[in-house]
Amino acid sequence: MRRYIDFYLASMKIAILSQIQYSVANYFYMIGMVTEPVIYLVVWTTIAKQQGGMAGGYTAGAFAAYYIIWTLVRNMNIVFTPYGWEWRIREGQLSMELMRPIHPIHGDVAYFAGWKTVVIFLWLPLAAILSWIFKPDFDIRWMEVIVFSLAIWGAYLIRTILLSLLGMITFWTTRVSAIFDLYFGLELILSGRLVPMTLMPTWVQNLSNYLPFKWTFFFPIEALVGNMTDTQLWSGVGMQVLWITSGTLFLNLIWKSAIKQYSAVGG
Amino acid sequence: MTPTISVSKLSKHYKVPEREGGMKAAVISLFNRKYRTVKAVDDISFSIEPGEVVGFLGPNGAGKTTTLKVLSGLLHPTSGAVNVLGYEPTKRSHDYLRQVALVMGNRNQLSWDLPAIDSFELQRAIYGIPVPEFKKTRDDFIDLLELKDLVNKPIRNLSLGERMKMEIVGALLHRPKVLFLDEPTIGLDVTMQRRIRAFIKEYNQRWGATVLLTSHYMADVEALCKRVIVIHHGRTLFDGELSTLVTQFSSFKTLGVTLPNPEVDLSQYGEVLTRDGARVTLRVAKSKTSQVTANLLSDLQVDDLTVEDTPIDDVIDSVFTLNEEIK
Numbered sequence: 023m024r025r026y027i028d029f030y031l032a033s034m035k036i037a038i039l040s041q042i043q044y045s046v047a048n049y050f051y052m053i054g055m056v057t058e059p060v061i062y063l064v065v066w067t068t069i070a071k072q073q074g075g076m077a078g079g080y081t082a083g084a085f086a087a088y089y090i091i092w093t094l095v096r097n098m099n100i101v102f103t104p105y106g107w108e109w110r111i112r113e114g115q116l117s118m119e120l121m122r123p124i125h126p127i128h129g130d131v132a133y134f135a136g137w138k139t140v141v142i143f144l145w146l147p148l149a150a151i152l153s154w155i156f157k158p159d160f161d162i163r164w165m166e167v168i169v170f171s172l173a174i175w176g177a178y179l180i181r182t183i184l185l186s187l188l189g190m191i192t193f194w195t196t197r198v199s200a201i202f203d204l205y206f207g208l209e210l211i212l213s214g215r216l217v218p219m220t221l222m223p224t225w226v227q228n229l230s231n232y233l234p235f236k237w238t239f240f241f242p243i244e245a246l247v248g249n250m251t252d253t254q255l256w257s258g259v260g261m262q263v264l265w266i267t268s269g270t271l272f273l274n275l276i277w278k279s280a281i282k283q284y285s286a287v288g289g
Numbered sequence: 290m291t292p293t294i295s296v297s298k299l300s301k302h303y304k305v306p307e308r309e310g311g312m313k314a315a316v317i318s319l320f321n322r323k324y325r326t327v328k329a330v331d332d333i334s335f336s337i338e339p340g341e342v343v344g345f346l347g348p349n350g351a352g353k354t355t356t357l358k359v360l361s362g363l364l365h366p367t368s369g370a371v372n373v374l375g376y377e378p379t380k381r382s383h384d385y386l387r388q389v390a391l392v393m394g395n396r397n398q399l400s401w402d403l404p405a406i407d408s409f410e411l412q413r414a415i416y417g418i419p420v421p422e423f424k425k426t427r428d429d430f431i432d433l434l435e436l437k438d439l440v441n442k443p444i445r446n447l448s449l450g451e452r453m454k455m456e457i458v459g460a461l462l463h464r465p466k467v468l469f470l471d472e473p474t475i476g477l478d479v480t481m482q483r484r485i486r487a488f489i490k491e492y493n494q495r496w497g498a499t500v501l502l503t504s505h506y507m508a509d510v511e512a513l514c515k516r517v518i519v520i521h522h523g524r525t526l527f528d529g530e531l532s533t534l535v536t537q538f539s540s541f542k543t544l545g546v547t548l549p550n551p552e553v554d555l556s557q558y559g560e561v562l563t564r565d566g567a568r569v570t571l572r573v574a575k576s577k578t579s580q581v582t583a584n585l586l587s588d589l590q591v592d593d594l595t596v597e598d599t600p601i602d603d604v605i606d607s608v609f610t611l612n613e614e615i616k
Contacts, residue, residue: 123386
């Protein structure tokens, strides 16, 4: 365990040092990412105003709060992608990672976790500017802050597991972009990234309860800006733990089979 | 003595899709896909004793890298048994991975954007190396490879040779007992190749590590390996001492003759390989070397005469050619 902690700290340090090298590029990247939620925000705020100040139970201020927190959650959702898996298998980079006495996914989790810590700091001034422009309604309790702080990391782990599972398809075939695109389409609708889940038809909301996507996006945002009870908040964290545990078990199972397929095509 | 590496009847076959060129063949292949089995490694056996440095030779596609990948646990063999340090590599146990290293000349594991000194720290954490031991090994390696002025520069700002030296340091910080080196000097200039060879030699002698090396540069093999294994089309052609390979497969010697009169025709003495001004290189059957030398000295006025074994590259070449002819 001590070795893993040491590894995580060292990897995170490497990630932070690497990101500092490109801090300006990182900032522009984050600014670029704001475009998507700002479009959603403008559309929904306009609809809310046209409907007498509210749409689907959200006021313009509530939409602003949702989409400003969205920007941080979106950044926490950025993990090593299936396209990255495709690249590292094709280029032979995975061979070097497999020679280490530590699972490559630990490397991914640790490295991106280091990047997230940089992102959180970069996000704060961006959130302040968005708040000044869009005037969000924030009514936040301490319990919500605590659960949100845990939930964004839970979301990060769930998405890492999901995209790693998806990426591992490349052990069998190295050109699977179409499957990835299908997945990302489903995720967009069922996670709360496009619109808050409560604005979706009931059957979509019901379906999303049985899938992992909303626990990576909608839940962390709602934990902070919604009106959830303490029981709902901790049940949500429980659901995240459930997805992380079952996902990890499934990942291990697939990994054992995938590694036998590895042909080190790229070197 | 228990061998460090033992390989018995190892085969690694790949099933690869195959089709003819053109649109028609492409459409047909959608419904009727044809596969061909490629025998990358085909029934090879060998064992390597602790501390041995063995050259693994063969042309491109011979199966050298595939064998190294099986030995390092990256690939699962189709059949056969492999044992390294008492471990079955395919199980990829962490204890096993902590005792071996695979260095590939065209692969990087150090962070591109950071100075190597930071990446070395990550290697320490990955392998759980105690800090005092890590610092000592790191500083020793830095001295040996003369990297003191470079370790604080980002990797991206280093030359290819400097980067390779850093990669080698990073790969060996955990002091592996077995090194799999796949073309470690590829693309490097002669000086850099020599430095890396000297370092590998020093590492082998100091730590008693077992080394299996593939290289297309025969200078690497001559400098480091007493024993070589030659493979071609996945099969072993030769396994023994390098000197035996030369004796067995080279039936010629090379004579260098310098004459005051460069116009003299020497074709009656042997096959003229090159002619560079007054210097002529002749290929002569090994059994006739003494006779030809004596004749040259008695028949002509000779300024200088040298007798050399056939260059190792040519010997290896003749092994492959002979194998192709037998097939």
